[in-house]
Structures are given as structure tokens and as C-alpha cells.
Amino acid sequence: METKGLHVTDAEVLTIAKERGAIAIIDDEVARKTAKIYGISYAGTPYTLAKAVFEGIITKEEANGAVNEIVFAGWRYRIKTYTRIKALKPGKGRHLIYWLSSPF
Template identity: 30%
Template sequence: MTIVLNSTPLIYLAKVGLISMIEETGDDLLIPGLVFDEVVTVGKQRGDADSFIIEECIKRGTIKIEDPASKFIGFESEIHAAERDVMALAREYKCIAIIDDGIAREIGEMCNVDVHGTFYLIFQAIRRGSLSKQESVEKMSEMIRKGWRIGSEQYIKFLELIDEI
């Protein structure tokens, strides 16, 4: 399976030590060049530790940089160019796009792109046995402490869904 990652999921998974969780799946992990620029180029200039972790994944070849053959047209005022490239690449590969921005996900769904957020990756890790329910709650809390934004209703829904797994 192929997964195309946007900046925010990639950054926060790296911040809490969960990059290995997506690397171990054996899935093809792709990011467009604009995501690389946001995460690694700008991140390294700021001295963000997560940017160095992600760069190492790229050097190892577990995350590959690839730009879409065609652009995702429209919605320029609603979503960032990197999010549009993530969706264009996911549409080309007929695969999953991982984007946390709610508006971008809604637009992706309207345009028949299979869009999920960071929760999806965490749920998949729990199902695989790579992450326990308790670890997932701890990691989510750590992500929030490090600046990841999530609404209280979404977080409650996450906790409820964890119990159902």
C-alpha cells in the first residue's frame, strides 16, 4: 500500500517518536517536494529536531519525495499548496492521503481522494499490535502538549474508538 503524508502528521509523529510506527508497516511512504520544504528545509533552519529525524528517514529511503504529475486544481484560497500536492499524489496512486486539516480533508473527500488523519495511522498501529491502547493515549497527549491541535470532541471520539478496538 502507498501512503502520502502531509506536513503536520509527519512532524508530530516524529516529535513523539512514532515515525518508526509508520516505517515498519512496509508501506510506500511518499511526500511531495513542498512537504519536504516545509518539514525539512524550513524545520532545519529553525533547528527543529523532528526535521532531522524525517531527513534521516528520507536518506534511508523509507520516505520518498515525489511530486505529482499533475496539480490539484482549485481551492487555492482554502488549502495550502502542499496539501493540494498531497491530494494530487494520492489521487495519482489511488492511495491514502494523511492530512490533519479538517477543511483539506473535506475537500479531498469531495474530490474522491481517500483522506485520513493521524488518528488513522495510530488506529492501524493498535490493530497491528505495534502500539498498545495505553501507549496511543500517551502519545496523543504528548502530541497535544507539543502543539498538535485537536478539538475536544475529536479527542473524546478518539478515546471512545480506542476502547472499541
């Protein structure tokens, strides 16, 4: 899979997701556009953390700790997304769907 500006690691994630019919976990904008072109389902880190909190896999505090660590490592995203992740509340699936359907 070759697309101008697509990092090798993102191309590998997309290829594996396509081969396995899985969801690619990607945050890069070029990777997301490439996923759309190839019909690959994708989600980002905010989705993954929110889903884990809502399903009780991790606590809100653990999600916040993960966010702090990845921001410290250089991950960049909009302040609105950061604020929404920090405000996560465990709940039922329907709340997750509402939370995820709101634009970041």
C-alpha cells in the first residue's frame, strides 16, 4: 500500500486490518484518508480509550494516565479531544455511541 505521506508503520497497520477484516487503530490524518479510500474501518486512540473505559476494561484514571503519557511522548491532537477524554465517565454502551458520534 503506497500513498504519498503515509508512514510505513501506518501502511502496515492498514494492510493487516484489510487482510483480517479488522479495525485499524490510527491517528494520522493521511492514514485515515488512505483507510477511507481502501474501505478499511478505522478508529483512533480516543475511541480506543473511551471504549475501554465505558466497557470497564480500564478506569478513567488509567485512561487519563495513558493520555498524559502519550502526550508527553509527543502525540498531538486538538484540545477539545483531550478535554473529552479527560472527562470520560464509565457507563453503558449507548453512552459510548453518543460520545463517539459527537464530532471531535
